Amino acid sequence: MRSLASLGLVPFAPYHWLLYGESLWFDVTRARTELEWEPTHSNTSMLIESYEWFLAHRHELESANRSHHQSPVRPGLLRVLKRLP
Numbered sequence: 001m002r003s004l005a006s007l008g009l010v011p012f013a014p015y016h017w018l019l020y021g022e023s024l025w026f027d028v029t030r031a032r033t034e035l036e037w038e039p040t041h042s043n044t045s046m047l048i049e050s051y052e053w054f055l056a057h058r059h060e061l062e063s064a065n066r067s068h069h070q071s072p073v074r075p076g077l078l079r080v081l082k083r084l085p
Contacts, residue, residue, distance in 0.1 A: 002017070005017075
């Protein structure tokens, strides 16, 4: 993975392959109990809203020199793999 990433053939950075097999989630129990806080978005609505924002601002992101977290990925090898039967 590291070799393919250094050649620009996969759109992953080191943190991707380090965390790929891990489950990541946020426990908001303490915020709910101590602060009486309730989330205003579900996971689904948050994902949809983020994706819609990305689509609306994609042109700005493509022209900027940003970190991996803020840049659209280059498909590289994934473009080839998508065409395989």
